[in-house]
Amino acid sequence: MMEDVEDPARWRDDREPFEECGPFGHRGTFGHRGPFGHRGPFGHRGPFGLRRPGTGGPLRRDEADRMVGGVAAGVAEWKGFSVNTVRIVFVLAAVITGGFGVPLYVAGWLLIPGAGEDRSIASRARSDSAGIALAAGLATVFGFILFVAGVFKEGWPSGWAWPQVFTVAGLTLIWRNASPDEQATLRRLVEPLSAVAGPVRPNRSSAIRLTLAGLLVFGGAGSLASEHESLALLRPLGGALLVIAGIVLLLGPWWVRLGRDLVLERQARVRAEERADIAARIHDSVLQTLALIQRRADDPAKVIQLARLQERELRAWLFEGRSPGDADADVTFAGGVRQVQQDVEARYGMPVEAVTVGDCELDENLNALLAAAREAAVNAAKWSGASVISVFAEVEPDSVSVVVRDRGKGFDPSVVPEDRKGLAESVHGRMTRRGGTADVTSAVGEGTKVTLKMPRSATPAGRP
Amino acid sequence: MTGVPRVVLVDDHGLFRSGVRAELGRQVEVVGEADDVQPAIEVISSVLPDVVLLDVHLPGGGGQAVVEAVKSVHPEVRFLALSASDAPEDVIAVIRAGARGYVTKTISTSELADAIRRVAAGDAVFSHRLAGFVLDAFAASADSGPKPSFDPELDQLTSREREVLRLIAQGCTYKEIARELYISVKTVESHVSSVLRKLQLSTRHQLTRWAAERRLT
Numbered sequence: 001m002m003e004d005v006e007d008p009a010r011w012r013d014d015r016e017p018f019e020e021c022g023p024f025g026h027r028g029t030f031g032h033r034g035p036f037g038h039r040g041p042f043g044h045r046g047p048f049g050l051r052r053p054g055t056g057g058p059l060r061r062d063e064a065d066r067m068v069g070g071v072a073a074g075v076a077e078w079k080g081f082s083v084n085t086v087r088i089v090f091v092l093a094a095v096i097t098g099g100f101g102v103p104l105y106v107a108g109w110l111l112i113p114g115a116g117e118d119r120s121i122a123s124r125a126r127s128d129s130a131g132i133a134l135a136a137g138l139a140t141v142f143g144f145i146l147f148v149a150g151v152f153k154e155g156w157p158s159g160w161a162w163p164q165v166f167t168v169a170g171l172t173l174i175w176r177n178a179s180p181d182e183q184a185t186l187r188r189l190v191e192p193l194s195a196v197a198g199p200v201r202p203n204r205s206s207a208i209r210l211t212l213a214g215l216l217v218f219g220g221a222g223s224l225a226s227e228h229e230s231l232a233l234l235r236p237l238g239g240a241l242l243v244i245a246g247i248v249l250l251l252g253p254w255w256v257r258l259g260r261d262l263v264l265e266r267q268a269r270v271r272a273e274e275r276a277d278i279a280a281r282i283h284d285s286v287l288q289t290l291a292l293i294q295r296r297a298d299d300p301a302k303v304i305q306l307a308r309l310q311e312r313e314l315r316a317w318l319f320e321g322r323s324p325g326d327a328d329a330d331v332t333f334a335g336g337v338r339q340v341q342q343d344v345e346a347r348y349g350m351p352v353e354a355v356t357v358g359d360c361e362l363d364e365n366l367n368a369l370l371a372a373a374r375e376a377a378v379n380a381a382k383w384s385g386a387s388v389i390s391v392f393a394e395v396e397p398d399s400v401s402v403v404v405r406d407r408g409k410g411f412d413p414s415v416v417p418e419d420r421k422g423l424a425e426s427v428h429g430r431m432t433r434r435g436g437t438a439d440v441t442s443a444v445g446e447g448t449k450v451t452l453k454m455p456r457s458a459t460p461a462g463r464p
Numbered sequence: 465m466t467g468v469p470r471v472v473l474v475d476d477h478g479l480f481r482s483g484v485r486a487e488l489g490r491q492v493e494v495v496g497e498a499d500d501v502q503p504a505i506e507v508i509s510s511v512l513p514d515v516v517l518l519d520v521h522l523p524g525g526g527g528q529a530v531v532e533a534v535k536s537v538h539p540e541v542r543f544l545a546l547s548a549s550d551a552p553e554d555v556i557a558v559i560r561a562g563a564r565g566y567v568t569k570t571i572s573t574s575e576l577a578d579a580i581r582r583v584a585a586g587d588a589v590f591s592h593r594l595a596g597f598v599l600d601a602f603a604a605s606a607d608s609g610p611k612p613s614f615d616p617e618l619d620q621l622t623s624r625e626r627e628v629l630r631l632i633a634q635g636c637t638y639k640e641i642a643r644e645l646y647i648s649v650k651t652v653e654s655h656v657s658s659v660l661r662k663l664q665l666s667t668r669h670q671l672t673r674w675a676a677e678r679r680l681t
Contacts, residue, residue, distance in 0.1 A: 390635030
């Protein structure tokens with residue numbers, strides 16, 4: 001009886017060899033949007049013009065493709081525009097509205113949840129009273145400075161600067177409540193300010209650079225301000241050049257680093273994703289087989305059979321690039337479901353009733369869906385104790401769904417720790433990494449139902 | 465209808481007939497058996513059972529021929545089709561000929577007895593596979609039909625009917641479906657009967673064409 005109590009937790013599988021990956025792989029893999037995640041400089045749609053149909057889903061900030069907060073990338077993904085078009089429109093809007101666009105962007109950053117999350121930063125920030133106090137305090141100080149400056153000096157660009165009071169307050173809230181990933185972005189953004197205010201690591205070259213830059217900027221500004229009669233045309237031009245040179249000298253190294261960091265960050269994200277994929281794959285195949293071998297240790301014939309099967313599978317994946325869940329190249333989705341059915345039946349001796357409605361070509365997303373469905377069926381075969389597993393797959397015009405159901409003993413989802421592998425990484429992670437969803441409902445004694453849904457990619461199947 | 469349903473078994477395998485007869489035991493009354501189309505028609509016409517348990521595959525023309533021949537004379541006799549193979553075009557053909565349900569031979573005894581009782585009571589019985597076929601057939605004809613349908617009411621499933629079929633295809637019992645959709649078992653039954661009617665009466669050629677295409681894949 002004790003075992004029965006423990007079993008529900010084991011249903012999700014409690015080996016965690018890749019613990020450092022965290023429950024759903026490294027932070028940041030959530031933002032990945034399947035085929036749209038790896039955009040070139042202009043996306044698949046070419047520069048600015050071409051518009052493909054939007055996702056139609058809810059508006060989400062796209063953290064995988066962000067420059068600052070991912071708002072522009074999110075809007076682009078949502079409405080189907082090129083992300084650079086949206087960025088240019090945003091910048092133009094900020095300039096035209098005299099700086100009012102900036103706090104609006106920050107508001108968007110606060111209010112739109114990131115991809116794969118269901119809460120916005122604002123909703124998290126509501127419970128952060130210290131952060132709210134800090135934001136209000138900063139805004140007051142900044143506003144006071146502006147007010148004093150406006151009193152003492154006529155023509156101070158306060159029309160541009162006032163909206164930024166809200167920007168400062170918003171950024172403070174974001175900084176306190178955003179994910180570590182986004183905090184890193186913010187830190188990078190404020191870095192030059194802190195460098196100007198007081199160099200953290202004062203070394204000779206940066207001191208010389210800062211001094212020189214300061215001289216150039218002040219010289220240029222003075223040259224611009226001086227109203228000398230002679231050379232009236234040449235002076236402003238020379239002054240402007242001096243200011244620009246000063247700014248480049250001041251901020252140049254930071255710009256270079258910013259660009260390099262962006263590239264590095266993106267590479268790291270891709271690597272983390274690959275790693276999570278490999279971890280899921282090994283969990284599905286090798287670790288599952290090892291678990292089975294342990295359970296069947298008293299049956300040498302079965303152990304040999306399992307080991308052979310696993311060896312074949314691993315070789316196919318390592319040397320031919322064919323993954324265990326994947327179908328053969330020329331197989332369609334319905335064929336893939338059949339293979340999953342046969343595979344689970346052969347390996348676990350558990351009858352699988354599969355019904356497929358409709359069919360379509362396989363792509364990367366649908367292979368992930370099949371692998372997730374296979375994992376759900378394997379879990380059911382191993383832990384549910386049901387006499388039959390039913391798999392229902394349906395291809396609809398805009399999405400493909402698979403429902404894996406058993407009438408076994410079920411488990412209580414609330415007692416399974418979130419960081420267990422099994423269902424969490426292999427099924428849920430696999431689906432969300434590619435923009436799909438996974439839903440598990442189960443109750444003790446009533447069996448388990450895993451519902452997987454994957455949107456179909458916008459490009460028609462069969463196109464290279 | 466009083467007591468247990470009276471049943472005729474039609475199957476070309478004697479072993480299967482005796483197996484079903486033994487398993488069903490007293491849950492039904494087996495009043496006749498036949499192993500081919502012609503004998504089946506004769507037996508059914510003479511004993512007039514409540515339900516005919518009919519194999520889809522018979523040597524002399526298939527279950528479809530039996531349904532058509534009997535239905536024209538005795539429309540009150542109800543048929544429950546049974547097969548091992550699940551070739552969609554055969555199943556659809558026998559349903560369209562007039563069978564009130566379809567189950568696979570892998571069905572458990574208690575479920576089979578239950579299905580027979582349902583059919584005897586005038587309800588429809590869909591196996592999970594048949595539900596899948598029907599969803600497929602109506603979906604395929606809905607988006608690939610260049611021809612406008614003659615009767616949209618018959619040629620399309622309502623979203624509720626689709627939901628019920630999906631759950632049947634997932635292996636749910638009527639009771640589970642009723643609980644999941646917050647409706648009564650009676651309503652589930654009426655949805656299934658309505659799907660059966662559409663399946664039998666829809667005049668579109670897409671249904672048959674779809675079945676033929678399925679064969680190729």
